[in-house]
Amino acid sequence: MTSPPARSLRPRRPLARLARALGEAVLTGRSGPAHPRPRWLSPRVPGFLGLLPFRTVDLVPIADLVLAFVLFRAVQSMNAGGAELSALTAALPLVLRNRWPLAAWRLAAVLAPLDAVTREQSTDLIYSADVVIMYLLVVYAVAVRCERHITIGVWIISIAGLWIIDLSLEAVGTLFLGGTMVTVAVLLGYNIQARRTAAGRLAEEERRSERALAGQAVLEERARIARELHDVVAHHMSVIAIQAEAVPLKAKGEVRLLEEGLAEIRTLSLAAMTEMRRVLGVLRDADGARDTGPQPGLGRLEELVATARSAGLTVTLSLGGDLLELPTAVSLSAYRIVQESLSNAMRHAPGSTVSIKIGRSGDELNIHVASSAGTRPAAEPATAGRPGHGLIGMRERVSMLGGSLWTGPVGTGFAVTAILPITQDDSAATA
Incomplete structure (x- = not known):
């Protein structure tokens, strides 16, 4: 069976x-x-x-x-x-x-x-x-x-x-009336529950969306800080590396010159650390506070040029137009573009001659940095043909402001030309 x-x-x-x-x-x-x-x-x-x-x-x-x-x-x-x-x-x-x-x-x-x-x-x-x-x-x-x-x-x-x-x-006559009233009460209550549940889910989705947007903003902030740190570290470390290589050759055994060179390296290292702290100051703490230290701008170009000259570059600086009333975002981006151009010259063309021309024409800021061939071999030949983050950072800054950028070899050297629109919208100052 x-x-x-x-x-x-x-x-x-x-x-x-x-x-x-x-x-x-x-x-x-x-x-x-x-x-x-x-x-x-x-x-x-x-x-x-x-x-x-x-x-x-x-x-x-x-x-x-x-x-x-x-x-x-x-x-x-x-x-x-x-x-x-x-x-x-x-x-x-x-x-x-x-x-x-x-x-x-x-x-x-x-x-x-x-x-x-x-x-x-x-x-x-x-x-x-x-x-x-x-x-x-x-x-x-x-x-x-x-x-x-x-x-x-x-x-x-x-x-x-x-x-x-x-x-x-x-x-029996009351069955239909009573059943209808009970059914209406049940349907009305269930409809209210469905609407409240949907509203609660929508509110939760909005909260999740806000948290996701906040997380995305944090990631963008960290990416911005990483770009800033790259500019700072790359420039100062390039200067320090060049100085560390050049000081022994320049001193030729003289203790005084060697001590002066090491003191200059120490000064550059402290400046790099100070600027790194300033960049990290944009990170907010748990109470929403932030460091109000100023970002570098065109007002500090002389310091930047002096640092490059101490690393062995021959730098000429030409400024034209009113550069004092520039928006913070434009001034910061211009400073970083010049800084990255000098860092590239130090890395790939030590001892070269660099010409920096910055001028304001109406509502545009024109930046032109041209470097000649180096007089000494590059300190990092293995990476000479490898694309770095410097040019990418330049393009991101220029694109953020709605400007234009051209980079490439010119003769035996290299040139960077940027045009930045000048607007009074300072919302991108920290970007």
Whole structure:
């Protein structure tokens, strides 16, 4: 005798889902956390009540308590039999529905049928208005706070209870009306829950997007600082390397010249460290503070040229036009372009002659740096043909300002020409 297929031994999925929905609605289910109230339902406490331990007032539980008290007193004042039970039926679930909506519904599902059977009605309706109001509010609270399958279980039990009681009391005409009101309350509550859930997810996505944008801004800031550090380190280290190579040759065993050369190397090293600290100062701390140390600009070109001359370059500097009122971003970018050009000359053409011409023409700043062939072999021939980050950094700076850049060999040397638009928008000063 063959055994039946395994799938026939499993409960059908629709029946299993129905059993789960009913079981959690009646016994094991729990309601979810309350959604944040709109501002008009949770106003702030006035300033003169600032000593209270809470900052906002939740109007929903207050309204539930007021309504429960009104219904309790109204039903209790009736002279009909079972008034005490009817008063508790109308009031107690309303008191519980804000904090424990599912427990409030379970209590209402037990008390409402008992009240319908024991209360003496003066009309043909099974349920009085107070019980109807209470039950619809409790079902609405369940639909707003509970999962969908629990809400479906509550709806099924409510409709089944209406059907059983209506048949037992021979009032079939109220089944359609009661079922319609319960269904409307469930659909309205579920729609509110879906909208609040969607709004919460949208807010979370916006927060994630803001965090992602903040992280991207941090990465861009770090990339900018890396470019700045490359300019600083490359220039000063090139000068120090050239000096370290040239000092012994220049001193020729004389202690005084050797000491002067080492002192100059030390001075250059301290200057490099100072400028590195200034660049790193743009990093903000946890409180959002930042170093306000000035960035280098065209006002420090003489220092830059003096450093290059001390490394063995013959540098001529020609400045034209009003260069004092330049925007910070333009002045900083011009300084870095000249700095990188001098560093390249030190690395690839030691002892060369460099001509620097900077002039302002209307709304444009023209920069031209040309170097001749070196008089000594390059200190790093292995990397002479390898593209570095210096030219890339120049192009990024010029592109950021909307300018133009040309670089390439000219005769036996190398030339860099940049045109930077001069605008008063200083927003890119730290870029």
